[in-house]
Amino acid sequence: NAGVMQNPRHLVRRRGQEARLRCSPMKGHSHVYWYRQLPEEGLKFMVYLQKENIIDESGMPKERFSAEFPKEGPSILRIQQVVRGDSAAYFCASSPSVGTSGGPKHEQYFGPGTRLTVT
């Protein structure tokens, strides 16, 4: 069973360009999360999606950032008009269906990350 896949692993963009980061969850997982790790800082939650729905985007910057998880295909994190401060590692995680009783079923499994460098 393949793990969470992210591509590209490394992405270089010039200021003002767009960055598209892709995440394919583990087979059978319908929940996707995006986290950002700035250099020398901790992991910060950005957004939580289920198929075709954004559940929690409380960690997303108000401008330039968007995320989607379509019915078919990978989840996409899109950053428009990138700036140097966007340089970071972006991690995607997926989890199986949420349990409603009998204990949690939602440990999150992380991908290897995409390292974005803005020049």
Add this chain to the structure above:
Amino acid sequence: DAKTTQPPSMDCAEGRAANLPCNHSTISGNEYVYWYRQIHSQGPQYIIHGLKNNETNEMASLIITEDRKSSTLILPHATLRDTAVYYCIVRVGNQGGKLIFGQGTELSVKP
């Protein structure tokens, strides 16, 4: 979600047990304790979780005190590959949602 407190760093000799403490004195009755780790530059890795009973899997053991205000992650025979930042996270169990990572404990396993 309840706040957790962990020591910023710890050392452990290779082959010895690594005991990583976590305080979560404000934990609620429906909150679970989760442990993740992040080996340098890699994505975080789920280790183990528990509610009130001690838990063990192939990676580690989790000991939760009776009052649930603290817990200890035990790596029984630490190896150099266990060098990582270990995160203790408390959150409501049977719901999806974000993980809130603190600063964690940087464990250095030394030969």
